[in-house]
Amino acid sequence: MASVPAKATPPFSFFEWMVARRYLGATRTGKGVSLISMIAFFGIMLAVAVLIIVMSVMQGFRTKLLGQLLGVNGHMFVESSAPITDYKALTEKLRSVPGVVDVTPMVQGQVFASAHGGGSGIVIRGISKRDLMKIGYVSGADPDTGRSHVVDGSFDKFGAGAYGGDEIAIGSRLAYTLGVRAGDPVTLISARGADTPFGPTYRKKTYKVGAIFEVGNSEYDGYIGFMPLEQAQLFFNYDGAVSQIELKVAEPDDVKRYRPAVAAAAPGYDIVDWQQQNASYFNALQTERSVMRLILLLIVAVAALNIVTGLIMLVKDKTGDIAILRTMGATQSSIMRIFFISGSLIGVLGTISGVVLGAVFVWNIDAIEHFLSWVFHTDLFPEDVYYFKGVPAQMQAGEIGFIVAWSLIMSFLTTIYPAWRAARLDPVEALRYE
Numbered sequence: 001m002a003s004v005p006a007k008a009t010p011p012f013s014f015f016e017w018m019v020a021r022r023y024l025g026a027t028r029t030g031k032g033v034s035l036i037s038m039i040a041f042f043g044i045m046l047a048v049a050v051l052i053i054v055m056s057v058m059q060g061f062r063t064k065l066l067g068q069l070l071g072v073n074g075h076m077f078v079e080s081s082a083p084i085t086d087y088k089a090l091t092e093k094l095r096s097v098p099g100v101v102d103v104t105p106m107v108q109g110q111v112f113a114s115a116h117g118g119g120s121g122i123v124i125r126g127i128s129k130r131d132l133m134k135i136g137y138v139s140g141a142d143p144d145t146g147r148s149h150v151v152d153g154s155f156d157k158f159g160a161g162a163y164g165g166d167e168i169a170i171g172s173r174l175a176y177t178l179g180v181r182a183g184d185p186v187t188l189i190s191a192r193g194a195d196t197p198f199g200p201t202y203r204k205k206t207y208k209v210g211a212i213f214e215v216g217n218s219e220y221d222g223y224i225g226f227m228p229l230e231q232a233q234l235f236f237n238y239d240g241a242v243s244q245i246e247l248k249v250a251e252p253d254d255v256k257r258y259r260p261a262v263a264a265a266a267p268g269y270d271i272v273d274w275q276q277q278n279a280s281y282f283n284a285l286q287t288e289r290s291v292m293r294l295i296l297l298l299i300v301a302v303a304a305l306n307i308v309t310g311l312i313m314l315v316k317d318k319t320g321d322i323a324i325l326r327t328m329g330a331t332q333s334s335i336m337r338i339f340f341i342s343g344s345l346i347g348v349l350g351t352i353s354g355v356v357l358g359a360v361f362v363w364n365i366d367a368i369e370h371f372l373s374w375v376f377h378t379d380l381f382p383e384d385v386y387y388f389k390g391v392p393a394q395m396q397a398g399e400i401g402f403i404v405a406w407s408l409i410m411s412f413l414t415t416i417y418p419a420w421r422a423a424r425l426d427p428v429e430a431l432r433y434e
Contacts, residue, residue, distance in 0.1 A: 016338050016341060017341060019338050020341035020342040020345065021345070023314055023338070036306070036309060037310045039306055040307045040350070042350070043350070044350030044354060047302075048353075049355075049358035051297070052359065052362065053365075054292060055296070055396075057391060057393045059289075059399070061285075061392055062285055062289070068215055068216065068217045070252050074248055075247060075255050075274050076272070076274070077244050078094065078266045079244045079270045083239075084243070084244070084269075085240070087241065091245060094245065094262065097258070097261045097262055100250075101248050102134065104134075105127075105229070106245070107238050108244060109123070109124055109232070111124050111189060113174070114178070114186070115184065115187065116180065119178070120174060121223075122222075122223050125224065126236070127228075127232075128159065128229045129155065137220075138169070139155055139211075151212050153183065153210050157210055158210050158211065164227070167208050167228075168225055169209075169210055169212070171225070172213065173221040174222050174224075181212070182210065189204045190204075203237070207227075247262065300410060304410035304411050304413075305414055307415060308414045310343070311422075312421070315418055315421055315422045315425075322425050332423040335419075339418060339423075340415050343411065343418065343419065347414075350407075351404055
């Protein structure tokens with residue numbers, strides 16, 4: 001009676017998973033293969049975790065800087081080489097543009113500030129008190145900590161009195177440079193004074209510091225001051241005009257979309273957006289981010305190559321077992337899937353562990369930074385250097401998904417060649433010396 005051929009097992013059956021799982025453990029000759037599998041596992045885990053941590057910190061820095069930039073400054077600016085005299089009518093016209101959420105006319109000029117023998121060049125922005133109180137990074141509180149950005153004085157009397165009064169607001173680093181506190185006098189000197197037959201004269205006036213604010217960024221805390229709009233018009237000789245109109249839009253990242261409507265509402269004026277003003281700065285950040293991502297992705301690829309080493313040694317160690325499985329009816333495809341599963345398990349488990357490790361690190365990054373600072377007896381993230389309260393870190397689902405996909409793809413690709421070599425083994429040659 002003719003023998004009935006054995007029925008082939010379906011792809012990725014329980015049998016194949018069972019054999020693949022056993023092959024990841026120790027062998028008869030020792031624990032070498034198991035050790036290499038663990039090295040490959042930890043390599044992928046650490047590479048994925050480092051990639052998540054670094055990209056989250058870089059994203060946190062970018063988000064924090066962008067939040068401060070767009071929180072203190074406008075998103076678009078209507079400017080002209082001459083003073084804008086019809087700014088009130090133009091302001092109302094710009095308010096009606098779809099997508100524009102706020103419009104702020106202002107006078108901006110460079111001055112030299114001096115007090116107690118110290119001095120510094122700064123930029124003074126003249127705006128109304130109502131518009132100033134809308135700038136949360138200056139007059140509000142930090143949404144994360146609840147700490148007020150006003151560190152000394154208040155805005156209670158800002159804009160009160162004839163021609164807006166004589167109170168100004170300055171940043172904390174500028175106040176430190178000048179050695180002043182709220183209530184102290186500060187002298188401002190501007191080159192934009194009255195026009196005379198001999199040319200323009202400089203203007204000098206002493207103001208009282210009404211409030212000291214702290215944005216948390218050296219550029220704003222050290223070089224920006226605010227003055228009531230009416231007083232700025234008088235001090236900079238604008239005679240009822242403004243130097244620019246600042247706009248805020250609903251979607252700052254897509255600010256280019258609003259340019260045609262804004263340009264139509266303000267014909268003859270120059271339209272500048274925040275992306276144009278800070279193009280070189282944010283292009284440098286984006287380039288740094290892209291290069292760092294590429295380097296770390298290569299590190300993940302190198303870590304995944306450890307799977308090749310482990311599987312090749314596993315194939316050599318299991319040559320006899322492969323031959324026996326082949327003589328018992330296992331197909332080449334089945335052998336290939338067994339070793340593919342063995343290598344893929346290392347990659348999948350290493351990737352999952354790396355995501356968990358990276359997420360836990362990011363969620364506790366401030367506590368870890370404080371602990372390491374205590375261990376090494378030094379401040380690893382000094383506030384006076386980075387101007388941030390704590391290490392900013394922000395995980396993005398899309399970024400993590402990309403990292404996971406890359407790690408799994410590299411893990412799967414590196415298992416193909418060793419699995420193919422195992423499937424190509426000749427059982428007769430393998431059993432000849434057994």
